[in-house]
Amino acid sequence: QLQLVESGGGLVQPGGSLTLSCAASGFTLNGYAIGWFRQAPGKEREGVSCINGNGGRTNYADSVKGRFTISRDNAKNTVYLQMISLTPEDTAVYYCAASTVYSGRIDQRTYKWWGQGTQVTVSS
Numbered sequence: 001q002l003q004l005v006e007s008g009g010g011l012v013q014p015g016g017s018l019t020l021s022c023a024a025s026g027f028t029l030n031g032y033a034i035g036w037f038r039q040a041p042g043k044e045r046e047g048v049s050c051i052n053g054n055g056g057r058t059n060y061a062d063s064v065k066g067r068f069t070i071s072r073d074n075a076k077n078t079v080y081l082q083m084i085s086l087t088p089e090d091t092a093v094y095y096c097a098a099s100t101v102y103s104g105r106i107d108q109r110t111y112k113w114w115g116q117g118t119q120v121t122v123s124s
Contacts, residue, residue: 002027005024009120020096024098030074030077033100039117046061059104070082091122099111
């Protein structure tokens with residue numbers, strides 16, 4: 001059974017950094033597009049970033065460009081989201097998701113398998 005598990009969330013002060021991990025079990029991530037999404041309290045889930053199967057193509061939401069970096073280590077079956085210069089507006093539950101298709105758009109409708117999410121709270 002294809003499963004994704006996010007980790008690395010937590011409480012961080014404004015201006016701080018965190019790195020989220022998305023680990024796969026039951027399948028190999030190699031070849032799957034991976035997206036990161038987030039949902040803040042009272043808001044709809046939004047796309048943050050995505051990466052294609054070999055890591056050669058990435059995309060970012062405007063709100064995180066220059067601050068977040070998505071990467072993958074297929075040998076470790078893991079995708080990462082490095083986040084710097086965090087602000088309270090980045091507070092949300094962060095989800096990773098997998099798709100067999102990389103469209104270049106961070107569109108949650110194209111992602112079939114989802115993790116359970118990890119909480120990121122940015123607060124002083």
